[in-house]
Amino acid sequence: MKKDYYRKVAFMGMLLIILLAFQKYTSKNKEDFSDIKFIESSASIELSEFDPNDLDKKQWKNLGFSERQVETILNYKNVVGGKFISKEQFKKCFAVSPDKFSELESYILLPESNNEAKSGGFKNFDKKSITISGKFNPDSYEVSDWMKMGFSERQAAAILKYKGFLGGSFISKEKFKECFIINEENYKKLSPYLILPEKTPTNFRSFAKNFNAEKSKVQYHSFDPNTLDMDGWKSFGFSDRQAQTIINYRDRNLKGSFKNLEDIQKCFVISAQKFEELKPYIKLSQSTDSNNQFKKTEIKQEKTDFSKTDLNTITFKQLLEFGLDEKSAGMIIGFRKKLGGFVNKEQILTTYNIDKELVQKLLSIAPLNTANVPKYTLTDAPEEWLKSHPYFKYSADKIIFYRISEKDERKIWKLLKVKPEYEARMRLYLK
Known part of the structure; x- marks a missing residue:
């Protein structure tokens, strides 16, 4: 009996040793992620819409993930069939922390859930094709x-x-x-x-x-853009091609001369930043007597009654007449055109680069008629209008997608998940 007992103990001990050895051997094939540290949300990373199926290793790293995390994400993608089909599936990858997923979620071009993807109801957001006109720096x-x-x-x-x-x-x-x-x-x-x-x-x-x-090293000095030659434009930091384009624009499109600062600003090779650098040094030659100009302006001012001039129809010239500079007037007209018309006076004050003090005076005098401002519902708004309107364009693709299956606007708002202040702006243009 003692021999049988010892034999059983010895057998159990050997079996235990074999199991431990087998466990140790198989664990070598498992990845050790003990050193993984999740990347926290970072304001320094500039995000934009992306399809996680298109990204390579470098692009994942540029998105804020470590090399080890990138390897894990790519391995996980292979495990699920070589392609992420939904945000829900991507979220399950444990190399993507909840905070990181929350940061990326609104930029991911995938259906929300696996069921949505499998149903075939999801239509990928259109990816704009890149058009290149020629060699460029x-x-x-x-x-x-x-x-x-x-x-x-x-x-x-x-x-x-x-x-x-x-x-x-x-x-x-x-x-x-x-x-x-x-x-x-x-x-x-x-x-x-x-x-x-x-x-x-x-x-x-x-x-x-x-x-x-x-x-x-670029040294700016006072200059007349109507007499500046190619070397002169190049001395301000423009390339040969840019300088030639400016001269061609002046001589051909404008028939030989820039009439005002707005003409210079419209030249597409002069960026907004470059224009601001040049602006203090621009001295446009004037062909008419300044006193006569003053008299003409004075006469014009007598013709316009701003207390009866609708802010949704006021012209560029009338804004200049009131005292705004060309840049402020152009910004107001441009912003109004993009919106399709102002619905309240506060919007005008949010326009960039305007003389707010002078504009405030105009707002206190001039009326605002909103009768002709186009308004729609989320379900019937034209696609082009959604994609071009400043308040809707960043949510346009989502609205177009969600309204295919949802006709209840309250549900669409919930799916959009826009910030309250953005929603308030959007509702100004909804019925």
Whole structure:
């Protein structure tokens, strides 16, 4: 009996040792994520809409994930079939913390749930195709230039922010490719047209400093844009091609001369930032006597009764007549056109770059008629109107998608999840 007892104990001990050895062996194949630290939300990361199925390793890292986290996300994508089908599925990847997912959620171009994806009701948000007219230096491009190419306003702003991070220049095609906003497909389209070296110089930080130093060497002085030649424009920091474009614009489009500051501002190779730098030094030649101009203005002022002039029909010239400068008048007319008309006077005061004190005086005198301002419901608003209206354009694709299956506006508002202040602005233009 004692022998049988010891045999059983020995057998159990050997079995336990074998199990422990087997467990230790199989655990080697499991990944150790003990060193993973989730990236916290960072205001320094400029986000824009993206499809997580399009991103490569560099783009995930530029989005704020560590190298180990990126590997985990890509492995998880392979596990679920090589493609994320919904936000719900992406959220389950444990390399994406709840805080990080919350930060990214509104930018992810995927259906909300697996059921929504499988039902086939989800239609991917349209991706604008990139159009390139010819070779260009991305260092000289502003937000408007990138938007003309096909990027959204937020994407264009993110590209410029990345350029600023590099020191004011993209340095090389290699560095340009690392920009999170530029996916592989768009880079392949852009690459042949980029006027940049292929590889990054080993001392690219000092190169960036030298680049900024060169920019700061530009010496501005008073000048008449109607008599400035090509060398003169180049001395202000414009390239040969830009200088020639400005001269062609002046001589051909404007028949030989800039009539006012607005004409100069409209030239597309002169960015808003560059115009502000040049503006204090611009001295336009005047062909008419200043006293006569004053008399004409005085006569015009007598003709306009601003207490009877509707702010939704007031003209550019009438705003100048009231005393606003050309920039303020242009900004008000432009903002009104984008909105389709003002619905309250407070909106006019939110217009950028205006003389608010003078505008406040105008608002206290002039009436505002809102009868002709177009208004819609979320379910019947035209797609073009939604995509172009300043208050709706960032939510336009979502509204168009959600209203396919939802006709109750209250439910659509819940799905949109916009901030209360944005919703209040949008409701101004809804029935």
